[in-house]
Amino acid sequence: MxxxxxxxxxxxxxxxxxxxxxxxxxxxxxxxxxxxxDEAIEAIKAGLPTRxxxxxxxxxxxxxxxxxxxxxxxxxxxxxxxxLAGSTVLHVSGGKxxxxxxxxxxxxxxxxxxxxxxxxxxxxxxxxAADTIGAINTAFVSDGYGVEIAEGVELSAPLELQNLHNxxxxxxxxxxxxxxxxxxxxxxxQTGEASALASAITTLSVRDxxxxxxxxxxxxxxxxxxxxxxxxxxxxxxKLTVFIMNAGGKLVRQEIIVDAAGEGCDFQLRxxxxxxxxxxxxxxxxxxxxxxxxxxREVIRNVLTDxxxxxxxxxxxxxxxxxxxxxxxxxxxxxxxxxxxFSAKPELEIFADDVACGHGATxxxxxxxxxxxxxxxxxxxxxxxxxxxxAFLAEVIEELENEAVIEAxxxxxxxxFVLHG
Amino acid sequence: xxxxxxxxxxIADEGTEIIRGLNLTVKAGEVAAIMGPNGSGKSTxxxxxxxxxxxxxxxxxxxxxxxSILEMDPAERAASGxxxxxxxxxxxxxxxxxxxxxxxxxxxxxARGEEPLKIPELLKRVKEASGALNIDMAMLKRPLxxxxxxxxxxxxxxxxxxxxxxxxxxxxxxxxxxxxxALKIVSDGVNALRSPDRAVVVITHYQRLLEHIxxxxxxxxxxxxxxxxxxxxxxxxxxxxxxxxxxxEAA
Numbered sequence: 001m002x003x004x005x006x007x008x009x010x011x012x013x014x015x016x017x018x019x020x021x022x023x024x025x026x027x028x029x030x031x032x033x034x035x036x037x038d039e040a041i042e043a044i045k046a047g048l049p050t051r052x053x054x055x056x057x058x059x060x061x062x063x064x065x066x067x068x069x070x071x072x073x074x075x076x077x078x079x080x081x082x083x084l085a086g087s088t089v090l091h092v093s094g095g096k097x098x099x100x101x102x103x104x105x106x107x108x109x110x111x112x113x114x115x116x117x118x119x120x121x122x123x124x125x126x127x128x129a130a131d132t133i134g135a136i137n138t139a140f141v142s143d144g145y146g147v148e149i150a151e152g153v154e155l156s157a158p159l160e161l162q163n164l165h166n167x168x169x170x171x172x173x174x175x176x177x178x179x180x181x182x183x184x185x186x187x188x189x190q191t192g193e194a195s196a197l198a199s200a201i202t203t204l205s206v207r208d209x210x211x212x213x214x215x216x217x218x219x220x221x222x223x224x225x226x227x228x229x230x231x232x233x234x235x236x237x238x239k240l241t242v243f244i245m246n247a248g249g250k251l252v253r254q255e256i257i258v259d260a261a262g263e264g265c266d267f268q269l270r271x272x273x274x275x276x277x278x279x280x281x282x283x284x285x286x287x288x289x290x291x292x293x294x295x296x297r298e299v300i301r302n303v304l305t306d307x308x309x310x311x312x313x314x315x316x317x318x319x320x321x322x323x324x325x326x327x328x329x330x331x332x333x334x335x336x337x338x339x340x341x342f343s344a345k346p347e348l349e350i351f352a353d354d355v356a357c358g359h360g361a362t363x364x365x366x367x368x369x370x371x372x373x374x375x376x377x378x379x380x381x382x383x384x385x386x387x388x389x390x391a392f393l394a395e396v397i398e399e400l401e402n403e404a405v406i407e408a409x410x411x412x413x414x415x416x417f418v419l420h421g
Numbered sequence: 422x423x424x425x426x427x428x429x430x431x432i433a434d435e436g437t438e439i440i441r442g443l444n445l446t447v448k449a450g451e452v453a454a455i456m457g458p459n460g461s462g463k464s465t466x467x468x469x470x471x472x473x474x475x476x477x478x479x480x481x482x483x484x485x486x487x488x489s490i491l492e493m494d495p496a497e498r499a500a501s502g503x504x505x506x507x508x509x510x511x512x513x514x515x516x517x518x519x520x521x522x523x524x525x526x527x528x529x530x531x532a533r534g535e536e537p538l539k540i541p542e543l544l545k546r547v548k549e550a551s552g553a554l555n556i557d558m559a560m561l562k563r564p565l566x567x568x569x570x571x572x573x574x575x576x577x578x579x580x581x582x583x584x585x586x587x588x589x590x591x592x593x594x595x596x597x598x599x600x601x602x603a604l605k606i607v608s609d610g611v612n613a614l615r616s617p618d619r620a621v622v623v624i625t626h627y628q629r630l631l632e633h634i635x636x637x638x639x640x641x642x643x644x645x646x647x648x649x650x651x652x653x654x655x656x657x658x659x660x661x662x663x664x665x666x667x668x669x670e671a672a
Contacts, residue, residue: 368474373511376471377521377581378499378529387524391515391564398515 009047015068016044019169020139023071027142028112033120036127040138043129053130058311058343059282061132064251065225068197069168071140077164083187083217083408087160095142095170105153105182111144111173123175125203133229133255137171137199144173151179151207158185161202167194167221173201180207180235185405187215191248195223201231208235208262213402214242217412220249222277228254234294236262243400244283245409247274247416252281260287260294270396271300274413275308275340276420282311287327290319292352295326301396302333303389304340305420313345314359320351329359334366334392386417422620423447423589428481429645430469439465439476441645447589447638450617454631454656455624457642458664463624464508466642467593470622471505472498485589500532502588506578506595513565518577521565522547526584550583554610571598579610590614590621596630608633628660641667 009017020041024034048065049056079091079098088103100108114123123146124138145161161174170192178184190200198220206212220226226249234240246252260267267287275281287296300312312331333342346359366388374384390413397409423446430440439462447453457463469476470483472495483490490498513521527537538546551558554576566574575595582590592611596604611621611634623634631639631653639655640647641664648671649655659667 369511370513372471372473372495373507373513374521374525375495376499376505376507377525377585378496378532379525380496380528380532381494383524383528384496387516387521388513391513393515395515395564 012065012068019071029115029120030118033115037139040135043135049132059253071169077166082160084158084404087158089160090145091162092172094165097143105150107148109146133227137201140171141173146175149178149182149184152181154183160187162189163200165192165196167196169197171199175203177205178210178212181209183211185213189217191219192221195221197225199227201229204232206234206238206240209237211239216244218246224249225251231257233259233261234265237264239266241268244271246281250279254283256285258287260289263291263293265294267296269298272393273302273310274416275304275310276306278307280309284313286315288317289322289325292323298329299396300331301393302342305336307339310342315347318350318352318355322352323354325355327357331361333363422449424484426482429479430476433475433477439645443646447620452621452636454636454639455642461642462645463642464593467505467591470591471495500529504582504587504590506592508594510566510574510578512567514567516565518565519561550580554580555606572603575607579607588619593624628656631656643668
């Protein structure tokens with residue numbers, strides 16, 4: 001007997017699907033884009049991923065995404081002070097791009113224009129049924145910026161991409177192409193003033209010989225769900241350093257998908273997760289070393305208080321031709337509460353035979369010898385513990401070797417400790 | 422200034438008694454040397470004075486300026502004026518040395534009800550003290566003790582001691598791992614702190630350090646007790662004849 005089984009949708013799934021049908025007419029895009037959006041929503045109709053889907057094993061999205069706010073976001077937000085003084089700021093408010101700044105060596109476009117002017121398919125990229133964040137974003141994406149940094153340009157001021165909102169839903173994309181031999185420091189801010197559902201995808205192309213430091217600072221308000229995806233390809237002899245700080249949100253999934261695609265390229269990932277309350281934060285990285293002679297190093301540091309849960313999944317794929325790959329990954333966690341929990345899943349898939357790859361994961365407490373030393377100098381216990389927790393995180397920040405960046409990120413740490421220390 | 426009376430202490434975890442009825446008095450202005458063979462309890466004594474929780478005092482008393490310190494935690498002892506220069510200073514990644522000096526100095530000032538030092542005044546004090554110890558400012562930007570050579574670590578300890586201006590300085594094997602030049606710099610740093618209202622306890626294995634920091638009294642520690650006390654000639658006697666004779670006498 002054949003029976004057609006309609007899956008029972010969760011309230012969140014229902015809200016997404018019904019919300020899509022109500023909104024699709026207002027979303028930017030030509031007919032081809034709408035077809036693509038329809039395909040994407042079909043993937044959601046099949047159900048959000050559960051822990052039975054390996055990539056979502058520690059973040060059962062179907063269970064954890066309990067509410068989806070109404071789409072509308074109330075009013076505009078004004079741009080924030082940039083993280084790094086003097087930055088060129090591009091500001092998205094409630095899913096809408098604002099005026100372009102003027103800056104030499106940079107050219108800008110709007111995703112909403114691309115979508116309506118027939119270049120939308122290229123902007124949205126290929127569809128992958130297993131890519132849930134991609135599907136949600138493709139279905140609902142309203143706007144975002146494309147940025148082109150011309151070949152050989154060394155940006156004198158950092159570029160800051162701000163994705164801000166006043167609650168509701170925001171679905172945005174950034175696309176950045178860094179031309180061959182160019183150099184740039186780019187900051188991406190994900191934050192808002194009220195609880196929201198945000199999906200944010202960034203596509204970064206680092207062309208041959210270019211050098212990019214890309215900082216993602218996620219500070220979504222309490223109760224927010226943040227689904228982030230960062231995709232990068234790195235060209236020949238190019239260098240990409242990504243730093244990610246998660247210090248907000250209730251349900252956070254940040255995917256980092258990187259292809260070390262050019263010989264002699266280097267990828268560095270540093271991450272700091274500051275997790276508190278009842279939040280659930282998942283950083284999932286998939287890194288491909290797809291050509292010979294590439295290097296990468298990933299260090300993730302986590303501090304958890306209260307009942308926070310954290311996840312790091314790091315997968316390094318070393319392709320068969322990728323000889324001389326040098327890849328190291330580490331994930332270190334400080335649990336400051338008995339009720340906090342962290343899961344680390346490092347994976348190496350190595351098909352080449354002449355490589356140096358390794359990974360390690362630790363969960364520790366404050367080092368009592370270090371604490372004794374600080375106290376023996378008169379630092380009271382509570383202050384001493386705070387200093388050591390901060391030091392544990394500052395260590396990865398200080399590896400960034402850029403004074404302004406280190407100072408700005410340590411100020412963020414301090415601000416977090418004032419609230420949660 | 423420091424009175425230790427019939428002190429008994431053991432390792433908190435497993436109960437082995439290390440200090441077994443130790444008596445010692447050190448007056449203000451005095452430099453007292455404590456010598457003894459390996460395993461006699463020298464480092465344990467220094468840790469107990471600083472308040473390390475790994476050791477448990479089971480009997481006896483430690484009075485500092487007439488008041489018991491046994492109920493005080495290490496930070497309170499430090500703020501009251503006790504300083505331990507570690508034999509093996511801890512490397513603490515992520516804490517810049519300069520930042521640490523600022524936090525420690527101001528924590529002690531706060532505990533004493535004093536205003537925190539303003540940055541220019543702090544820098545001035547650190548620069549002055551560092552110069553005499555041959556410590557360059559670049560070293561102070563590095564994480565505390567991380568990657569410092571043995572000599573740099575010991576000089577950093579003395580720098581902290583000078584900046585924190587303790588009343589009782591306890592130096593645990595400060596000479597270990599130092600070459601002659603570094604030994605001279607470190608000793609000069611300690612000697613600069615000698616004053617009528619400050620006491621110094623120098624714990625050492627060898628007489629060599631005592632040629633540079635000349636003690637007023639010398640005490641031999643063996644199996645957790647002071648078995649002989651004398652003046653600096655006792656240290657020279659030990660250098661020539663070793664501990665065996667004195668241990669034999671005491672047994």
